[in-house]
Amino acid sequence: MKNKMIAGNWKMNKNTWEARAFIQEFSPLVENCREAEIVLCPPFTCLDLMNKLLQGSRIQLGAQNLFWEERGAFTGEISAPMLVETGCRFVIIGHSERRQIMGETDFVINKKLKAALQAGLVPIFCVGETLQERKNDRAREVVKEQLVKGLQDIQIEGRRIVIAYEPVWAIGTGVNASSDDAREMIGFIRSCLTRHFNADTARSVKILYGGSVNKDNITQFLKEEEIDGALVGGASLDAEDFAAMVRLGENAE
């Protein structure tokens, strides 16, 4: 069984003072955790500071987005090599907020995934259906399409990718998917990965659940062997709560 990954997506929250206070409170609370893989994805503006604060720590740094070109006239964008230079190991790609609010398409997401892998970053590639798609019994079809188009022409031998299954209707709503639904969809995603890559690769990929995960409901997901961890939004902003989730991930069987 793989060790669980607990990843926090701060979205557009926390300035550098708040980030520093979080790390000061959070680090000692998870200092004895040796198993769970801990990732924090703050806004770009906190990355440099967090990188310095986390030197020598097991807590790993991730960004929430990137642009696929390495450099050039792309006002306002940040490239994969820039993230690497700032100490990032991970980058969230294809989050539903970027798909829905910024209009990111599968084509764009595919370019971003390639750029991340090329730079040696580990993408946390998000997929998930809307409520309407689920009601119309299209959840599998939609997620499969996101996977196939997002992963087009991508090989990951010798590289690493993490997938996050995040049903859009569960994000920031307080309505989490049931662990049965999450397990079923994650099993389906793994079967898609088997077809796309091969069985060994599919088995080795961590697939997380995300959507209204908190310290009171995380255990029901982590106890599922098929679910390799959680991508946590709102509840990752509180150091004590997020540390509690990491500790539950540490002990998950």
Ligand code: PGA
């Ligand atoms: P949430 O967000 O935990 O606040 O629902 C999860 C996410 O968007 O990754």
